[in-house]
Amino acid sequence: MTRRVGVWLFGARGSVATTTIAGAAALHHGIPPAGVVTELPAFAGTDLIPLDALVFGGHDVVETPLAKQVERLIAGGVLPPGLDRLITAELAEAERNITLLPTAECAPAAPSHQRDLAGGQLALVHRMAEDIRAFRLRNDLSQVVAINVASTESPYEVPMTTAAELREALASPEVLPASSIGALAAFEAGAAYVDFTPSTSIRPAAVREWAVEKGLPYGGQDAKTGETLVKSVLAPMFAARALPVHAWSGTNLLGGGDGATLADPKAAESKSISKERGLAEMLGDVAGDVHIDYVDPMGDWKTAWDHVLFSGFLGVRMTLQFTWQGCDSALAAPLVLDLARLSALALDRGHVGAMPFLGFYFKDPIESTEHALARQYDELLRWTRSC
Amino acid sequence: MTRRVGVWLFGARGSVATTTIAGAAALHHGIPPAGVVTELPAFAGTDLIPLDALVFGGHDVVETPLAKQVERLIAGGVLPPGLDRLITAELAEAERNITLLPTAECAPAAPSHQRDLAGGQLALVHRMAEDIRAFRLRNDLSQVVAINVASTESPYEVPMTTAAELREALASPEVLPASSIGALAAFEAGAAYVDFTPSTSIRPAAVREWAVEKGLPYGGQDAKTGETLVKSVLAPMFAARALPVHAWSGTNLLGGGDGATLADPKAAESKSISKERGLAEMLGDVAGDVHIDYVDPMGDWKTAWDHVLFSGFLGVRMTLQFTWQGCDSALAAPLVLDLARLSALALDRGHVGAMPFLGFYFKDPIESTEHALARQYDELLRWTRSC
Amino acid sequence: MTRRVGVWLFGARGSVATTTIAGAAALHHGIPPAGVVTELPAFAGTDLIPLDALVFGGHDVVETPLAKQVERLIAGGVLPPGLDRLITAELAEAERNITLLPTAECAPAAPSHQRDLAGGQLALVHRMAEDIRAFRLRNDLSQVVAINVASTESPYEVPMTTAAELREALASPEVLPASSIGALAAFEAGAAYVDFTPSTSIRPAAVREWAVEKGLPYGGQDAKTGETLVKSVLAPMFAARALPVHAWSGTNLLGGGDGATLADPKAAESKSISKERGLAEMLGDVAGDVHIDYVDPMGDWKTAWDHVLFSGFLGVRMTLQFTWQGCDSALAAPLVLDLARLSALALDRGHVGAMPFLGFYFKDPIESTEHALARQYDELLRWTRSC
Amino acid sequence: MTRRVGVWLFGARGSVATTTIAGAAALHHGIPPAGVVTELPAFAGTDLIPLDALVFGGHDVVETPLAKQVERLIAGGVLPPGLDRLITAELAEAERNITLLPTAECAPAAPSHQRDLAGGQLALVHRMAEDIRAFRLRNDLSQVVAINVASTESPYEVPMTTAAELREALASPEVLPASSIGALAAFEAGAAYVDFTPSTSIRPAAVREWAVEKGLPYGGQDAKTGETLVKSVLAPMFAARALPVHAWSGTNLLGGGDGATLADPKAAESKSISKERGLAEMLGDVAGDVHIDYVDPMGDWKTAWDHVLFSGFLGVRMTLQFTWQGCDSALAAPLVLDLARLSALALDRGHVGAMPFLGFYFKDPIESTEHALARQYDELLRWTRSC
Ligand SMILES: NC(=O)c1ccc[n+]([C@@H]2O[C@H](COP(=O)([O-])OP(=O)(O)OC[C@H]3O[C@@H](n4cnc5c(N)ncnc54)[C@H](O)[C@@H]3O)[C@@H](O)[C@H]2O)c1
Ligand SMILES: NC(=O)c1ccc[n+]([C@@H]2O[C@H](COP(=O)([O-])OP(=O)(O)OC[C@H]3O[C@@H](n4cnc5c(N)ncnc54)[C@H](O)[C@@H]3O)[C@@H](O)[C@H]2O)c1
Ligand SMILES: NC(=O)c1ccc[n+]([C@@H]2O[C@H](COP(=O)([O-])OP(=O)(O)OC[C@H]3O[C@@H](n4cnc5c(N)ncnc54)[C@H](O)[C@@H]3O)[C@@H](O)[C@H]2O)c1
Ligand SMILES: NC(=O)c1ccc[n+]([C@@H]2O[C@H](COP(=O)([O-])OP(=O)(O)OC[C@H]3O[C@@H](n4cnc5c(N)ncnc54)[C@H](O)[C@@H]3O)[C@@H](O)[C@H]2O)c1
Ligand code: NA
Ligand code: NA
Missing domain, CATH: 3.40.50.720 (NAD(P)-binding Rossmann-like Domain)
Structure with missing residues (x-):
């Protein structure tokens, strides 16, 4: 057997x-x-x-x-x-x-x-x-x-x-x-x-x-299943291309049980700390906040929008934005x-x-x-x- | 010397x-x-x-x-x-x-x-x-x-x-x-x-x-400097996470000299071929078109929007979209x-x-x-x- | 009765x-x-x-x-x-x-x-x-x-x-x-x-x-039910605010029966003509293309992405983008x-x-x-x- | 004279x-x-x-x-x-x-x-x-x-x-x-x-x-010059089409002098109150937060991302997102x-x-x-x- x-x-x-x-x-x-x-x-x-x-x-x-x-x-x-x-x-x-x-x-x-x-x-x-x-x-x-x-x-x-x-x-x-x-x-x-x-x-x-x-x-x-997953390939891309990242801002909208828990600012703090650690370890000091918003009508779905401000040759400013729409579970x-x-x-x-x-x-x-x-x-x- | x-x-x-x-x-x-x-x-x-x-x-x-x-x-x-x-x-x-x-x-x-x-x-x-x-x-x-x-x-x-x-x-x-x-x-x-x-x-x-x-x-x-650069980290992410990608669609808006050249459908063909080869080699057969639009008032700037339709566990459909706004040169x-x-x-x-x-x-x-x-x-x- | x-x-x-x-x-x-x-x-x-x-x-x-x-x-x-x-x-x-x-x-x-x-x-x-x-x-x-x-x-x-x-x-x-x-x-x-x-x-x-x-x-x-609906409020906004619109580009991804029909370039032409007429009547001559892509795995859902390039005071360039994700029927x-x-x-x-x-x-x-x-x-x- | x-x-x-x-x-x-x-x-x-x-x-x-x-x-x-x-x-x-x-x-x-x-x-x-x-x-x-x-x-x-x-x-x-x-x-x-x-x-x-x-x-x-301007045409659109809006979430990233002022949560409160009043008066009670983030490297530019969750016939959920990138002054x-x-x-x-x-x-x-x-x-x- x-x-x-x-x-x-x-x-x-x-x-x-x-x-x-x-x-x-x-x-x-x-x-x-x-x-x-x-x-x-x-x-x-x-x-x-x-x-x-x-x-x-x-x-x-x-x-x-x-x-x-x-x-x-x-x-x-x-x-x-x-x-x-x-x-x-x-x-x-x-x-x-x-x-x-x-x-x-x-x-x-x-x-x-x-x-x-x-x-x-x-x-x-x-x-x-x-x-x-x-x-x-x-x-x-x-x-x-x-x-x-x-x-x-x-x-x-x-x-x-x-x-x-x-x-x-x-x-x-x-x-x-x-x-x-x-x-x-x-x-x-x-x-x-x-x-x-x-x-x-x-x-x-x-x-x-x-x-x-x-x-x-x-x-x-x-577990990294959404926004942070995407960050973990995009941040190394900027690093490998020597493109300085000035600011990385993110907003996460989610409902469900997990969302309800994270509506408590203290629980959200645990999540934010763990979300932000990686970025700092990949790119060093970067401006920008990460928001986790409980939006009850989203149900079990999550939407994350990230905005990255970086610069290319001679300092010209550029941006990358992404929107991730996933079902967390x-x-x-x-x-x-x-x-x-x-x-x-x-x-x-x-x-x-x-x-x-x-x-x-x-x-x-x-x-x-x-x-x-x-x-x-x-x-x-x-x-x-x-x- | x-x-x-x-x-x-x-x-x-x-x-x-x-x-x-x-x-x-x-x-x-x-x-x-x-x-x-x-x-x-x-x-x-x-x-x-x-x-x-x-x-x-x-x-x-x-x-x-x-x-x-x-x-x-x-x-x-x-x-x-x-x-x-x-x-x-x-x-x-x-x-x-x-x-x-x-x-x-x-x-x-x-x-x-x-x-x-x-x-x-x-x-x-x-x-x-x-x-x-x-x-x-x-x-x-x-x-x-x-x-x-x-x-x-x-x-x-x-x-x-x-x-x-x-x-x-x-x-x-x-x-x-x-x-x-x-x-x-x-x-x-x-x-x-x-x-x-x-x-x-x-x-x-x-x-x-x-x-x-x-x-x-x-x-x-x-050279991969924009949309394709981002694809070359996102596509491997989906592959590494065993998430099936069903469709990857892209629209590129650009002006400038390069844009004017690519307004000629024949020149654009060279570009599209080279843009699409990588995706197929990374993910296999995936639906979706890539457009290259000459938009004169964009000048030397380029905006690419990509929409990726993929599925997670048990086939539930999800999407990732990104917008890249860069200065090509x-x-x-x-x-x-x-x-x-x-x-x-x-x-x-x-x-x-x-x-x-x-x-x-x-x-x-x-x-x-x-x-x-x-x-x-x-x-x-x-x-x-x-x- | x-x-x-x-x-x-x-x-x-x-x-x-x-x-x-x-x-x-x-x-x-x-x-x-x-x-x-x-x-x-x-x-x-x-x-x-x-x-x-x-x-x-x-x-x-x-x-x-x-x-x-x-x-x-x-x-x-x-x-x-x-x-x-x-x-x-x-x-x-x-x-x-x-x-x-x-x-x-x-x-x-x-x-x-x-x-x-x-x-x-x-x-x-x-x-x-x-x-x-x-x-x-x-x-x-x-x-x-x-x-x-x-x-x-x-x-x-x-x-x-x-x-x-x-x-x-x-x-x-x-x-x-x-x-x-x-x-x-x-x-x-x-x-x-x-x-x-x-x-x-x-x-x-x-x-x-x-x-x-x-x-x-x-x-x-x-019927205007998606991208064009949104256009019919955004274009008048630019007009009412005297903000010159230089280019309006759009990409529509859709599956379903309607999508399959529009995969035929001739049918798509009817749709594009009717989609573009309004913009010209609201804003005059504006650069940019509208794409209608048949993406079979989208099923009955449609995603439209629009990119609007306009300028404010003294000609400074700005953009508005929107993504509409709707179920057409x-x-x-x-x-x-x-x-x-x-x-x-x-x-x-x-x-x-x-x-x-x-x-x-x-x-x-x-x-x-x-x-x-x-x-x-x-x-x-x-x-x-x-x- | x-x-x-x-x-x-x-x-x-x-x-x-x-x-x-x-x-x-x-x-x-x-x-x-x-x-x-x-x-x-x-x-x-x-x-x-x-x-x-x-x-x-x-x-x-x-x-x-x-x-x-x-x-x-x-x-x-x-x-x-x-x-x-x-x-x-x-x-x-x-x-x-x-x-x-x-x-x-x-x-x-x-x-x-x-x-x-x-x-x-x-x-x-x-x-x-x-x-x-x-x-x-x-x-x-x-x-x-x-x-x-x-x-x-x-x-x-x-x-x-x-x-x-x-x-x-x-x-x-x-x-x-x-x-x-x-x-x-x-x-x-x-x-x-x-x-x-x-x-x-x-x-x-x-x-x-x-x-x-x-x-x-x-x-x-x-003055309404960006996100709120767009809201003031999109919200009436949903209302006129009888489409119930469940949640409207927004994130504003800005630098400059105004951004620095709004980095003070008290000043930001004045702004948020005035930003949110309109939505309630147009659509009634709607879930969702509005964030105003000071992102110093944005300089005089502002980016707003809004996510609207609404429903159509028989309650099917749909979304509209927009990104506004403007120069406030x-x-x-x-x-x-x-x-x-x-x-x-x-x-x-x-x-x-x-x-x-x-x-x-x-x-x-x-x-x-x-x-x-x-x-x-x-x-x-x-x-x-x-x-
Ligand atoms: N993609 C993802 O879904 C994802 C990613 C990373 C982390 N997580 C984490 O996984 C966890 C579960 O997420 P979820 O969406 O299933 O949340 P959920 O709210 O649906 O489920 C949590 C469950 O834990 C139970 N619970 C609470 N306290 C408990 C305790 N002391 N002992 C045993 N059970 C207890 C609750 O009753 C509930 O049934 C959360 O902490 C979430 O942050 C989820
Ligand atoms: N990020 C990028 O900018 C990027 C990325 C990948 C590939 N490329 C490619 O690089 C090339 C140059 O892009 P660009 O933006 O500088 O375009 P451009 O139109 O500004 O410059 C092209 C130059 O080539 C010259 N030229 C044309 N035919 C020539 C010939 N037979 N011999 C010598 N010179 C000739 C033109 O006169 C012009 O000065 C394009 O093929 C573009 O597709 C650029
Ligand atoms: N939001 C929207 O759904 C929307 C908006 C604007 C316009 N429209 C238009 O509405 C129409 C219907 O869209 P749909 O999604 O239901 O498409 P569909 O492909 O699901 O349905 C079309 C139906 O028309 C039938 N048909 C084809 N030729 C016919 C004929 N000569 N006489 C009678 N029936 C015929 C087909 O067999 C099919 O059952 C399309 O023309 C579409 O462009 C739809
Ligand atoms: N699109 C927009 O730019 C926009 C839209 C709506 C509202 N506003 C509002 O307009 C105001 C100005 O924005 P800004 O970008 O020019 O900001 P800014 O920080 O560049 O300028 C504010 C000026 O006010 C001066 N000031 C501060 N306290 C003062 C006082 N008590 N008396 C006189 N002057 C004083 C400061 O020294 C500074 O020069 C802000 O309150 C902003 O919220 C701007
Ligand atoms: Na090769
Ligand atoms: Na009032």
Whole structure:
């Protein structure tokens, strides 16, 4: 029997998660795997597990059934009409693997409500790790990869600098935000961890050390699927052509759950920081702001407009503008599949610590300052094909 | 004394040529070399000759003084106000090195007027080669690099397949278009040859063989400075992300001399062919047209709008649009300087035949099918740094 | 019992016709009448018949069932999912009222195939008029309004200048294109006639005289629903602000049936002529081309990009660009409903001849040179409210 | 001798003022009056004074010579190269008519520094009125029109509700912002007053009453020259076509002095309020934000991108986007000339109080809720032509 790999999604009922689960099911039924990078011919013959070896489960703080989310995504033009009838069985299977987290403890704004959490946050880590272990046993999985696709949190300062300090502090409540608790739970359960969001999760050194102590790989952060993806090829173009960029301004309009979350200026701050880091690392100091506007009637669609002011020979000013109109979840979901396969391979290879070779997928690639897509792609391919 | 290298420009009084000559002079006066790729830190320490070792001359079929062209380009916002007063000496020097070609023989539509050309086109080749040799002697140049920046010609079929056949045929008039005559003249004079345009020039195998027989390098064709440049990073982005592109449509609006030439549907055909080849080689079969519209009031400025229809996961349709607003000559001129330095290096290294490592600069890179800018850049850098 | 008014559609199985029929049915079921101008509060209290008094029928040269077209339009995102189940009865009713025309006689390229048409084209006019009369009787209609939403034809020269001459010539085949035959059939049946397309139809003076002889109103041509609509407010803006427009360039990308028709350069010519007339009448001589590109994967959607080069004080150059992304049929259908109601009112009022007060709806308003939307709207409202 | 009319500019050394003064001079020298609406044929034969009857003067808080500003505007592409040499005499004349205001008393943030202003703000009003009267006498002017083109102020609450209350309160310092002080000074000097900015000026009822008591006309506010101008034709288009607009989002990028002022969020607030009012009055409640970003390298140029999400028949979603790239001062200056002529005519006609017929020029037309450009134009023309 072929081995099966678990994909544990934090935020398992969100748009990205639902599109991933429904999409993987659709692929079983023969829809072509558009957007799945690891299905490109270049990746043929590598040791990646087949897509249908993936089994989905996860945590969420809401109980909306997956089937209802699928319906909503069909109405919004994210998923094709009729898909719901095709994949009822797969949805039901994933539904059984989702565990509810009590909002009071785990929602983005949770720490302030955890005053009375018996056993501190460490108890919560262990309870969540237990959920992941149970998922593995119940489904007879050889490995589990945990991926954070939960709502973006506000920035959060973690003062502890080592795993040891952190472990001690976790006897209390209010030490870590939910994303970092999830990361520790993954490591306690022996799972790889990838952060698809710009939340705190593995950002603190103490959390990373924890992963290394457990001998596990981690990767992230904040998938690049739209404006930033385009930036990661245009900025290197200007650099390679020695064309000075004076200002890069961007406006992102989006609705949906993610948009509603980012309507909170604090959550938006996490996103903006991660969006802007790359540009500075590619082009140095450049003027211009990035706006993220919640526009409810946009639904699950996003429009980004970017305006680049640069100069050519002898300082003459020129501009490049682009408008990207995409459906975020339909861009994100195939990348979640890629990341699951690639992290499973890293586990197989005994890779420990950061996975900078996944930078291709992220706005803010962990332990890497390379943002140029073409170089990131080459690095990803090289790593996947190695040994 | 440092050695000096000659840059022989076919089309020496055009916008690109004038901006190149005036711009090189401006750099001597301390204006920063924006757009000159070989001035990037990555190229430091290579064997490229310094920019101020370049001496300019060339052929043209019109007599408009360079100084007048500079004035026109200042009024059009291509060159900075006041530049004319700064570079009078350099313009005068280049002016002395420009030789007039009789229109009847060399203009794009020339072959049909060459009925009575004594000695056939071969005599013309020799006369033009003589001009180049005289330029070298007069200016005490160690080498000459010829670059074609003349008006784009209509497509032209050359039936001869070997250099020998071609040499024989050239006893008659009307065998080759002006661009190919220029290429042969360069080879006869021992110069390297680079085609910045999509004209016939070195396209026929017989012309290339001629270069090889003379032990000389050649490169081209059709510099990528705007829409195609952007395509050469966006198309690989879609490919790397496994996002199927269904249609790529483009409209280019331009005025100026180049625009007036391309208002002729035949000349525009040469341009469109070279513009579209890359997309097909990067993405396969994609729907959509490319328009080149002459819009006289645009002057020396060009606007390109591109619309890309692609799909993501499960076939959901999305779009990317971009608008590029650039001044063509100000984008082209620094590349002419790059190509002069790089071809001089090729001569130094005794490189014979095609220079595919210059593909970074071209829409239709000769003897190469690589169009992805990032890979082309890496190849260029590798070659420049080698030995 | 309230009186009922017939709407006879030439091209009754096309996208515009189907969206009109399905949409009118949807309104009966309570969907709000977005895009129906005569439902604006400003039109309340006028003598317009209620929307649910309209009964649909028509001619087409194909037999694809309406229900199948509705399905296709739902898949293409033009009609809302689930609509088909809601309006089965209404579709069936309209289906019964559609008469097949033999392609050989009536398709756009028909005249050349009509060599053997017994009785010449006049016989065809009478046969088609009979179909319309039968529709009226069968459905007990007080009036009929005929609207041409058939495929755009190539431009066509009609040499006859009076109705009398024309009547005589029609004893032969190949005199008039299908659209004009349809117009005459309408007049013979006592129906008002409106041309939603840029075809020949009522363009010849002889055809218009025919209408006047029958005491009937006619209107058109070529509905403005996208790029031209936007132009009709932007061009007057430049004029009112005394800002000289130097060039106006446009590119239209579209798929669908209309796109496929316009892929034929001759049909596209009809469209371009009608698109460009307005601009010249509003702004005088302006540079720039308009492209209409058939891009099959766009389906029923259209994207138009326009680039306007104008100047401000002392000649400084500025630009305005817009991108319109619309679904043509969903913009057209509510206007068909408006035109039906308004033409019925004209019949009621005994209006004879051209209806220039409908210019608000058209790219090329018949017997009017007013293209500014705001003025056209005022004129429409004034007429509707009068008496 | 023809009578001459004075134009007193608050902010006389700013970009708009300088472009107005230099531009009026350029027109004397024969440059065509692009952008001057009152020069359109429609306005011929009205009682407007000729453009060369205008004499310029004003207040500013800085001393930068006009000639230097003209140089800066030439370098920035706002004024044509060479203009400075042509209009030296006119610049010198205007220069003599500009009076320096002490920053401490009049700068936008002034009130807090006016603690020790002897005689309170009323003394300042009288001193400034004296400057205007002296300008009239010195230049033998039949009338003076004051126009506020000073830097945009922050919003400011004025609690006094009648002119009488206000007069009393002005014995103290810190009662009114500089713009309102300027308006009162104009009224005291018998001048008409027009506010080109969104500052407080004539917004308080007490200030307007003051004008009425003096029998003088006032108009404003905040000239519409770019994004809002375009909105004022596009929004009525959607309304006239019964197309529901769901969201209208906008981003404005600008540099220059105005940009630097608006980089202060308080000043930007004044601008945003005035920008958004119109949309709500035209379309009702619509989602979407408007951003004003200071992008220093844009210089005197502004780019606005707007994204409109609307729906057509049966709710299908569509979008319109536009990008406006303009030079603000070159759009504003000809309107200042219009407003000067029109206000002089109002003075002639003894018009007292608000001039709502100038709404055509403003984002936030005083005592009017009409924002549709076409209607505003008709109203303007009707008023100008009346009597
Ligand atoms: N293209 C993309 O879609 C894209 C790109 C980059 C990053 N992301 C990130 O992916 C995340 C998911 O996006 P989405 O569109 O699916 O958002 P969403 O709002 O639809 O889904 C988020 C889900 O997370 C759940 N959640 C919230 N707090 C949780 C917690 N503490 N533990 C477990 N679940 C929790 C929510 O209940 C919800 O079901 C966001 O952070 C987004 O920024 C998405
Ligand atoms: N970004 C760019 O500017 C760019 C990019 C790619 C290619 N090109 C190509 O570069 C060429 C030059 O562009 P430009 O804008 O300078 O055009 P231009 O019209 O300003 O100049 C062309 C010059 O060539 C001269 N000429 C014509 N026939 C000649 C002949 N047989 N021999 C010698 N001179 C001749 C003309 O007299 C003119 O001076 C064009 O072919 C253009 O397509 C330019
Ligand atoms: N926004 C818009 O959709 C819009 C705007 C302006 C004009 N129009 C015009 O409306 C027309 C219809 O557009 P569409 O998108 O529905 O096109 P379509 O191709 O979907 O439909 C055209 C229909 O006309 C039928 N037809 C062809 N020749 C005929 C004939 N001689 N008699 C009767 N029927 C005939 C075809 O079989 C087809 O069913 C086109 O001419 C188009 O240019 C549409
Ligand atoms: N298209 C346009 O340019 C446009 C459109 C609408 C409104 N406006 C408004 O016009 C105004 C002028 O714009 P600009 O681009 O010329 O700005 P600017 O910054 O170039 O000029 C403003 C001038 O006002 C002066 N000033 C500041 N406080 C003053 C005071 N209390 N009294 C007198 N002078 C004072 C400044 O010193 C400066 O010279 C701004 O408020 C702007 O928002 C401009
Ligand atoms: Na090639
Ligand atoms: Na108002």
